[in-house]
Amino acid sequence: PQGVAFSIGVFHLMLSIVQYECASETHTESSSNLYRSLDRNLEPSDDNATLLCKISEKTGCSLCHYRQIRRDLKPFSEGISREDLNRAAKFGVRYQIIQGRVFRQKECMFPFRCSGIEHFLLRLAPKLPDLEFIVNVRDYPQSPVGREKLPVFSFSKVPKNYYDILYPAWTFWEGGPAISIYPRGIGRWDIRSKSLIAESERVPWDAKVDRGFFRGSRTSAERDPLIKLSRRLPELVDAMYTKNQAWKSDRDTLGAPPAAEVSFEDHCKFKFLFNFRGVAASFRFKHLFLCKSLVFHFGPTQSENDWIEFFYPMLKPWKHYIPISQNEVDQLETVIEYFKEHQEVSQSIAERGFEAIQRHLRMKDIQCYWRKLLKSYAALMKFEVQRDRTLYEIKTKTEGSSAG
Ligand code: UDP
Known part of the structure; x- marks a missing residue:
């Protein structure tokens, strides 16, 4: 005008x-x-050093995540009794750590998930106090606010809505999800993260395709607007639904045949990558950052209201990723165009996000979080742990039949 x-x-x-x-x-x-x-x-902001927390000189652990432990344990600050634990038991798998040995109930609905968890427990147990706890290995949290407060460990929750105590998901080591290109699961974060970092170096920002990219199944309909946008404007976004175990017909992939799955490394070819919740938080999130591409995350900007894993609160909207709220979904096209037009901004946010995950979500940090979590939890236990003879000792990898 x-x-x-x-x-x-x-x-x-x-x-x-x-x-x-x-x-x-x-x-x-x-x-x-x-x-x-x-x-x-997107006004110029602090650099990553001031945005992020430090790494402890004493332990070498990232100090970014422990606040989440304090938040999760606060509702249990009056202590955890044996009765509390017994009431929580039907929502998960019972574990005991006694004199450095790990014991577990026989049944685990997803044996490879238990195995992914036990990888960390076995390494930490010799230095932990005796304790007993309940681990939910399903995707969904189990202790909603408004109902009885239960001390149950889950990998993901919306903090405002659940009491569940967050733990680092099995998938950092093993236990799925398994997809056709990763039949044994997407796990071994130590290996995958190295390979993604190498890929981010091989395909620097200017060599990436100037387009959005997404592959994944329809675990939540919140993904539909991006898929529809891609069908309308394939040059702007390449987003397609893949099959998952629940797939029955093209209806489950929004009326189109399922697309072939694409490795995490191949995501790195694109400048703009998308993350959405699935049943709970999606394991995709952390991988996308290591491509050094710009990550768009669909969900509330306040982690309190979002589906999170323990490390999400470290990542700040607008600084490490671009949040897409519910009322921006129908303006996705404009949002993506904006970032295509602002390459420098996009690249610098992509780099900050990369650095946050690379420096503060190492396998070491997963171990550190488990240690801090279990020690802080043990300090709240109001009873002495007595060996439960129905539990058996975990010495090595659990035998299982499914990576799902
Ligand atoms: N995935 C992948 N390539 C694909 C499809 C999926 O690497 O082509 C990964 C995805 O990033 C996620 C996991 O497989 O970590 C399961 O993805 P899906 O979309 O099926 O479910 P989600 O867990 O995201 O709800």
Whole structure:
């Protein structure tokens, strides 16, 4: 519009008009509003060093995540009794650690998940006090706020809605999810993270395809708008649904045949990657950062209201990734265009996100979190652990039949 100062917002408005010839008055209006709000959210910020926490000189552990332990244990600050534990027992697998030895109930619904958890427990047990705890190995948390408070460990929750105590998921070591290209599960974070870091070096920002990319199954319909956008504008986003174990027909892949699965490494070819919740938090999130691509995360900006794993709160919206809230979903096209037009901003957020995960989510940090969690939990136990003879000792890897 003539006579109006050419502020950044107006400049963007004009760009939008050129790009979206068919856009209506209201669309361009809302695009420019969105551009303005993105400009505001992306104002130059502190560097990563001030955004992130430190690494302990004494232990070498990242200090980024322990706040989550304090938050999760706060509801149990009056102590955990044997009765509390017995009431929680039906929601998970019972473990005891006694004199450095690990014991577990026989049944574990997903043996490889238990095995992925036990990898860490076996290493830590010799230095832990005696303790007893219940681990939920399902995807979904078990102790909703508003009902009886139960001390049950889960890998993911919406903090505002659940009392569950977060633990680092089995998948850092093993236990799935298994997909056709990773028949034994996506695990071994130590190996995968090295390979992704190498890939991020092999494909630097300028060599990446200037397009969004997503592959995954329809574990939540929140993914649909991106898939639909890709069908309309394949040059902007390449997003397709793959099969999962529940797949029965093309209806489960939103009316199209399932796409072939794509390795995490091949995601790194693209500049813009997308993360969504699935049944609970998706294991995809941490991998995407190591591509050094820009990560868009669908969900509330406050981790309190989002499906999280223990390390999510370290990652700050607008600094390490771009949040897409529910009311921005129908403006996805404009959001992606914005970041295509602001390559420097995109690249620097991508680098910050990469650095956060690379420096603060090492296999060592998973181990450190388990140690701190179990020690802090043990300090709240109001009873002495007596060996339960129905439990058996875990010495090595659990035998199992499924990586799912
Ligand atoms: N996955 C992958 N390539 C694909 C499809 C999925 O690497 O082509 C990974 C994905 O990143 C996630 C896991 O497989 O870590 C399961 O993905 P899915 O979308 O099926 O479920 P989610 O756990 O995200 O709800």
